[in-house]
Amino acid sequence: MTRPGTSLFGLVLALAAWLPTLAHAVDCRSLTVDENRFTICQVDASRETIRLFLRDDQGTVLGQFSAVAELLDAKGQRLDMAMNAGMYHQDRAPVGLYIEDGQQEMRVVPNAGPGNFGLLPNGVFCIRQGRADVIETLRYINEKPACRDATQSGPMLVIDGALHPRFLPDSTSRYIRNGVGSSADGQRVVFAISENPVTFYEFGSLFRDTLDLPQALYFDGKVSRLYAPQIDRDDAGFWLGPIVGVVSPVQ
Template sequence: MWRTSAASLPALLALWVLPAQAVDCRTEPWDGRSYTVCEVDATTEDLRLFLTDPGGTAYGSFSAVDARLAGEGGQLAFAMNAGMYHEDRSPVGHYRENGAEVRGVIDTAGPGNFGMLPNGVFCIGAGRAEVIETLTYETRDTADCPSATQSGPMLVIDGELHPRFLPDSTSRYIRNGVGVTADGSRAFFVMSDLPVTFYEFASLFRDGLGLPQALYFDGNISRLYAPQIGRSDLGLRMGPIVGVVEPRPAD
């Protein structure tokens, strides 16, 4: 009978390596509340924005995006709604995808959460992801952000919470957003597991995750696709979607 000694066990275990996950999704408790956090290495992962198929029809759902990717040999490893949109699924604010601009930057105050300045832009560049305040974004070379989606309000700006967030607010919703590290190497996509205020949500990014910049995507209609934790949220059709693409396993 073949026997394994205790000394040889670590070496044998080293040969059995689970495949690396493209995205690390986990439950993150903070200040008595629970959040789902999906962490993406922007230097190595294929992070993309999705709005419409080649025929101009809004994808509207994670399944539609995944079906399109299947034809290219890819699949979604993670996805989240990525900005506010109109009834026809078109983005409320600025949107660029692979260098093609769909809507220009809106830099003026307005009604609703989007117009609660300062708002910002989530930028996907070469090997990095950034959250950039809108007026600062307008000074940047557009080549820096071939894919970008504007939303608002900013949650964290240079390490400070949005000045209009109130610690004693009573407005609570399921909320989702994104924060990035200072060097742009990692992006943290977050959804609250229960309704939270803006102040509570922003505090998770700054104080719980230690991120200097974070942007609100939306509330109430927030949805997440994270198959590694068995999650695929359903609901109303979406506008902009952000996701990580990985190769589809061979049949």
């Protein structure tokens, strides 16, 4: 049964899209829900390597997908997909929690604040061996999961199957937006970016109603970008802070 406001046509399209077993490290495709267009990239976290990137080996902020790809290429690895992954300051340092390969650069920020990041509840995208989870920030602080990589952003889009309580169906605030959602077992991870400006309510509903994911986190708007070579996509634009990527060895 679909929830109010859900496009049955869009739901059928989405289910048909995700039923086949993934043939690639990342499965990216277009999706239309209630006349809003999205690009969705699904990853099996139990089989693929998801990582965060901020700086190169000399400590310089990478800032672009091409810089991440070059860094990996030098190590015999390939960047299969990437997306901006959390809000950052003018110097591109993370606003909230940031852990990369076990090293914490920025602490978790639990309190409310200005902007979308401080619109509580916000959350953490936590990457561990064999799984990746969106976790609401206070739950993250309480449970203390051992994340190999983690980035904090906000607001949460979906919390335990419910949309963020501040999202309004009749909102007029529309932006290109991107984010990530995870299944309850942390195996299915879906990255999404809108192709036209959407509201928070519409974007959250994509994860909850169409993709059937119980947890989802907003990464950003305005600067939202995607790298997905399998669909010939490499978005240009602003220099970025944290970047999330799917990595595989070069065969």
